Amino acid sequence: MIAYRAIRIVQLGIKSLLLHKMRSALTMLGIIFGVCSVIAMLAIGEGASYEAQETIKKLGSNNIIIRSIKPPEDTSSGSSGGRRSYVSEHGITYKDAGRIQGTIPGVGSVLPMRIIRENVIFDQNNIPVQVIGTHPNYPEMTGAAIMRGRFLSSTDEGRQANVCVITVSLAERLFPYQDPIEEEVRLGADYYQVVGLLQEQGTEKQRAQSGNMEGQPLDSNIYIPLSTARSRFGEVVINRSAGSFNAEKVELHQLTVQFHNPESVEAAVPQIESLFQRFHKRKDYEFIVPLQLLRQAEQTKRIFNIVLGSIAAISLIVGGIGIMNIMLATVTERTREIGVRRALGAKKKDIITQFLVETVVLSFGGGLIGVMAGVIIPLLVSHFTDMKAIITWWSVILAFSISGLIGVVFGIYPASSAANLDPIDALRHE
Amino acid sequence: MTGKPIISIKGLEKLYILGEVEVRALRGVSVDIEEGSYVAIMGPSGSGKSTMLNVLGCLDRPTAGQYFLGDENVATMGDDELSDIRGRRLGFIFQSYNLIHQLTVVENIYVPLFYQGKDLKDYERHCERLANLVGLGERLDHRPKQLSGGQQQRVAIARSLVNDPLMILADEPTGNLDSKTGTEVLNLMDKLNEAGKTIVLVTHGPEVAERAHRVLHMKDGVIDREVINRKFEPRKQANSDWLSAIEESLGLKTP
Numbered sequence: 001m002i003a004y005r006a007i008r009i010v011q012l013g014i015k016s017l018l019l020h021k022m023r024s025a026l027t028m029l030g031i032i033f034g035v036c037s038v039i040a041m042l043a044i045g046e047g048a049s050y051e052a053q054e055t056i057k058k059l060g061s062n063n064i065i066i067r068s069i070k071p072p073e074d075t076s077s078g079s080s081g082g083r084r085s086y087v088s089e090h091g092i093t094y095k096d097a098g099r100i101q102g103t104i105p106g107v108g109s110v111l112p113m114r115i116i117r118e119n120v121i122f123d124q125n126n127i128p129v130q131v132i133g134t135h136p137n138y139p140e141m142t143g144a145a146i147m148r149g150r151f152l153s154s155t156d157e158g159r160q161a162n163v164c165v166i167t168v169s170l171a172e173r174l175f176p177y178q179d180p181i182e183e184e185v186r187l188g189a190d191y192y193q194v195v196g197l198l199q200e201q202g203t204e205k206q207r208a209q210s211g212n213m214e215g216q217p218l219d220s221n222i223y224i225p226l227s228t229a230r231s232r233f234g235e236v237v238i239n240r241s242a243g244s245f246n247a248e249k250v251e252l253h254q255l256t257v258q259f260h261n262p263e264s265v266e267a268a269v270p271q272i273e274s275l276f277q278r279f280h281k282r283k284d285y286e287f288i289v290p291l292q293l294l295r296q297a298e299q300t301k302r303i304f305n306i307v308l309g310s311i312a313a314i315s316l317i318v319g320g321i322g323i324m325n326i327m328l329a330t331v332t333e334r335t336r337e338i339g340v341r342r343a344l345g346a347k348k349k350d351i352i353t354q355f356l357v358e359t360v361v362l363s364f365g366g367g368l369i370g371v372m373a374g375v376i377i378p379l380l381v382s383h384f385t386d387m388k389a390i391i392t393w394w395s396v397i398l399a400f401s402i403s404g405l406i407g408v409v410f411g412i413y414p415a416s417s418a419a420n421l422d423p424i425d426a427l428r429h430e
Numbered sequence: 431m432t433g434k435p436i437i438s439i440k441g442l443e444k445l446y447i448l449g450e451v452e453v454r455a456l457r458g459v460s461v462d463i464e465e466g467s468y469v470a471i472m473g474p475s476g477s478g479k480s481t482m483l484n485v486l487g488c489l490d491r492p493t494a495g496q497y498f499l500g501d502e503n504v505a506t507m508g509d510d511e512l513s514d515i516r517g518r519r520l521g522f523i524f525q526s527y528n529l530i531h532q533l534t535v536v537e538n539i540y541v542p543l544f545y546q547g548k549d550l551k552d553y554e555r556h557c558e559r560l561a562n563l564v565g566l567g568e569r570l571d572h573r574p575k576q577l578s579g580g581q582q583q584r585v586a587i588a589r590s591l592v593n594d595p596l597m598i599l600a601d602e603p604t605g606n607l608d609s610k611t612g613t614e615v616l617n618l619m620d621k622l623n624e625a626g627k628t629i630v631l632v633t634h635g636p637e638v639a640e641r642a643h644r645v646l647h648m649k650d651g652v653i654d655r656e657v658i659n660r661k662f663e664p665r666k667q668a669n670s671d672w673l674s675a676i677e678e679s680l681g682l683k684t685p
Contacts, residue, residue: 004549015532340528343489344589345517345545347510423489427524 013358016334027326028366030319031403035370036377038312038399039391043378045308046395047388049301056297058143058201059290061262062108064272066255068092070248071282087236090284091250096276100257104271106264111141111256114229116237120166120222121186122174129170129220131187133229141258142201149181149196157225162232164192165223168199173220185222190232192224265291313402319366320406327359327414338418339426351419352412359411360404367403371396435462436596436628437486442495444481444651455481456492457651463597463630467662468623470631470639473648482648483632487599488516500596517545521590523600527582529574535561535585536570542593553592560588563676564618580611587618591627591673598622600631604638616641621679625672626665 017024059065068091094112101110114133119126136152138144147168156163164185171180171194184191200219224232236249257272259265269289276285331338338351346354375396378389444456455478463469473479484490485497488504491512497504499519507515521542522528529538539557540550550557561567564584566577574582583603590598600619604612620641623629631642639645643662647655 004551005547008544008550012532019532336528337530340524340530341541341545342513343487343516343522343528344542345513345593347513347545349510350513350545424484427489427528 009353009357010361012354013361016358017361023326024362027323028362028369030322031316031363031366031406032319032370032373034312034316034319035367035399035403036374037315038309038402039371039374039395040377040381040389041308041312042305042395043374043389043391044381044387045301045304046390046392047378047382049297049304050390051388052297053294053301056290056293059288059293060141060143060256060258061291061294062259062265063141063290064257064259064265064268065288065290066092066096066257066272066276067286067288068250068253069284069286071284087247087249089249090282091248092252092255092285093279094251096279097252097255099275099279100255100272103275104257104268106259106261106268108258108260109137109141111135111137111258112226112252113138113254113256114226114233114251115253116229116233118187118233120170120174122183125174127170127173127220129222131229131233132221132223133226133233134223135226138223139198141256144201145199147197147199149194151196151198152223152225157227160227160231161225162190162192162228163195163224165196165198166194167219167221168197170220170222171197187222187224188233192222198223262291265289312399316399316402316406319403320363320410323359323362323407324410324414327355327411328417330358331355331414331418334418335421335426335429338421339423339429342421342423343427348419352415355415355418356408356411359415360407363403363407363410367400370403371400374399434465436465436500437461437463437630438496438498440496442485442492442497444478444485444490445493455651456485456495458495459651459653461646461653463628464662464664465596465628466623466626466665467644468620468629468631468642470633470642470645471648472633472636472639472645473654477648478651479632479648481651483599483601486597486630487520487522488512513545517542518593519596521593521595521598523583523586523590523598523603525602525605527574527579527586527606529582529585529589531574534571534573535566535577538574538585539589539592541589546593557588557592559673559677560591561585562682563591563673563680564588578611579607580614583607583611583615584618587615587622591622595627597628597630600629602633603631604633604635612638621676622672624679625676627672 070088071090097110097112101107112135116131116133118129118131120129120131134152136154136157139146139151146165149165151165152163155161164187166174166180166185174180174185175183180194180197183194185194186192198221200221235251236247257268259268269287269292273287341351341354375391378391381387382389439459439461442456442459443454446453446455457478459478459482471479471482481490485492488499488507489512491507492505495505499515502515502519504512504515530541533541536554536557537550539560540553543553544550558567558570561570564587566572566581566584566588569577569581574585577585583606587603590600598619603619604615607615616638619629619631629642631638633639640659643658643660645657645659646653647657
């Protein structure tokens, strides 16, 4: 009985709306755009922050990464003409690595890295690379995979052996026709035997997006034992670029400190900071704490969502005002009908229901179409561009229920003004 | 049930306040209308005729006085109760037909029942019978715009009958019609009255009023004089199956 009545009222509402198809369609358009933009914007925002978070997660949420940087007061010294033999001495030292390992609680392992720019030569091929002097635990700590052969061993480290591991992409360019394993490549003045091939984690995709200007892939790396790097290349790194010359003495370029669990990471951050403040007079280091970055990214995402959400919500409200406007006009136009219905026994609440249902049908209908458009648009965006879009179920529910709510909120005023018309005046209305 | 007053009005007053001016539209009207009778109300504009119609139609409450419709005291009713009694006890026929555009003939006839919470599927046959009665049996699914004025007014008559009202209130039912269609509509109303329906008609036209048993002439908010056209003879007993009776008198077969 009640269900039948409800169906009848909705049918009646649809009939009345179909009487003015164009007007109803235009009115719905506001809600369609509103709902569609809520879902699409949130999906695209969600996708963007997902990608950022994935990148950070790759750094490892149990890690703290410390990098050597040129302290601020040194940055201009390289180009100032008169000081020919100036060598900038800064950065993380071997002692820092030892201190962290020895004094900070919860530290699992420490991975030091020396990064030197050099050209690797094999046969006719001469390719600029990053030479990374590091410890045997590099693959475990960074998630890099050994594709062939082996990684550097602690024996290599102890013997300062002239062995190296190269990345797969470098091997493809350096050894187009040979098997690289056991070949000897020249780095600077010495020869190194290739003992393994390695694939860095997640670099394939990054390379595709951001191959750098010189056309050198980001993962053209050669890994050699840290002890070998120290003895063969010394501590002073000389950069010659575009005719200028600067030298810097850096012991370690990067130190990855791995902790047993994320809780220790947070406790350790201030401790490592104070340790560095004590032994470094200048700020020649920086910390990267993926865990904190992750939190910041989440925070940013939240703000992003709020901003996007409120822009979209405003368009929904504008749509709602459009509906209210049309319904007010409709009430005026249908005053006579209201009077007739009242004369034939309709109570005020029947009139309210009738007009409210019409508004809600408009806004729900708009909401439904908007949801469809809002689901399709992000799919198209992620299909035709590199942008990732993730449609969250809650944004769909949110947008849809807001559209319904708007129908009710913006429908109440026109409906009650219809119901409060005096039946006698309404009947006489021309 | 025979000849007893279906409407009993005593000392009815209606006071409007328009800005600073008080308008006494009704100044103590008393009248009884018997069941099954046909009463016309006439009077110049400003005579209180429209106000009388509004009060009789339970669209407006009197300022003072008594109005019994059947055994219900309308004068003390609230808004929802008035809506309810209009839907249950009254049938309206307006000058400008006042059908609802978006509904079909059958749906228009059904409207008063809808507001009493009755399902169309239970009353669809009843509505179709009424449409047939007024000669629109072939146009059940037409919309008002597809009908002529006379046809629309006949739909309105069918609608006024759907709830089996105590009284049909007709406000200038032929005002928008040419004389031929107007006569057809009035003939139909005569048939309804013959079948036992109580009709109260408001009109300017003396030839329309002639069809009624009694004509009440209003002036300055009171019933100035009353003319008896023909004697009203109450039925011996109430006609419970008035619909079949009219169908028979019109020579219609029950569809």
